[in-house]
Amino acid sequence: MKRRQQIQRSTIRSILIAIIILQDFVPFLGNIPVGPLSITTMHVTVIIAAIVVGPVDGAIIGGAWGILTWVRAFVAPSSPLAPLVMVNPLVSVVPRIMIGLVAGYLYRWLARLSKQPRLAMILAGIAGSLTNTGLVLGAIALFYRTPAVARAYGVNVDHLLPALETIMATNGLAELVFAAIVVPLVAYPVLEVRRRLG
Template identity: 35%
Template sequence: MENREQARPIMRTRQLTVAGMLASVSAILGLTGYGFIPLPTIKATIMHIPVIIGAILEGPAVGMMVGLLFGLFSVFQNMTAPNILSFALLNPLVSVVPRILIGLMAYYCYKLVPSRNESVRIGVGAAVGSLTNTIGVMGMIYLLYAADFAAARGLNSDSVHTVIWGIILANGIPEAVISVLITIPVVVMLKRSTGRR
């Protein structure tokens, strides 16, 4: 007897389309430089916003795929336009893995927030996804490259912890706020335009 059951694809056509479009947005942000905002200590980014939007709209697989592209683009940018932290950001554990986790964290925080208010759920997902990026990248730099980071910045090794947390607060909070302000209206509009709740 012929088995009529077909293996369920990992991603549906629609999910692949959304992932492709958001990945294109990430690529444009990266290629034009608009996705990375240079600050004195690190480049702040808005490239995580397409990752968050993809995860909330289409699930963690889409978010993780867009996050993978974001991370790979970060490696590419640090190869072609090095900065003071490029020695660390060339490592995929620093620049790729945390970006993949953005989609996972944003999606599950969005899903698990015990609120009936869609905007609140989207906002929490966006904030957590954004903070996953900042804490993940800076945390991996601290774990893997604390001494190198201190040397590159001309710091005492005892002050690295404080400086890293300062960067997380100085970059992470504004990035999270921007993510929330952009993600909520975009996701709400896209859900309404496609008739989804």
């Protein structure tokens, strides 16, 4: 029985990594360019993974996304900012890993506490989205207060922090709402199927 569960978990993890790769390479599927920015939908896949197969697997899938982001920053950037900031793994990889850990562990805790899995999924989706946006923009503010990055945002260095706050309030909000809606719509039926299959 345990071996069957391990095979099932490994299969789900592989499928989700394949979805991440597809989202990353198909234009407008995982990253929607908006000027110098890129609105992502890939964080939702990581959050769903963290809920369905657990926080550690969510972190692995998030790490796969982060590594793809890091590699693409060198060879095929998804936005004008990517070659300036995403070449740093602390910006491109670590936040993606943390999405899986935060969303997965929060979901487990809330599901046990409230006995309302859909609500737990919505809150885990929100937390995962905030983790990604907050850590990426926070790392940019910490490491990249440079004229080149400020120019890519269309501001001078003195206005970089307000520009990042604006992005948090616009892109971050759009990604958060998307996660709050889509995560329970996908994760709940998948978990139900997994429970029935035993």
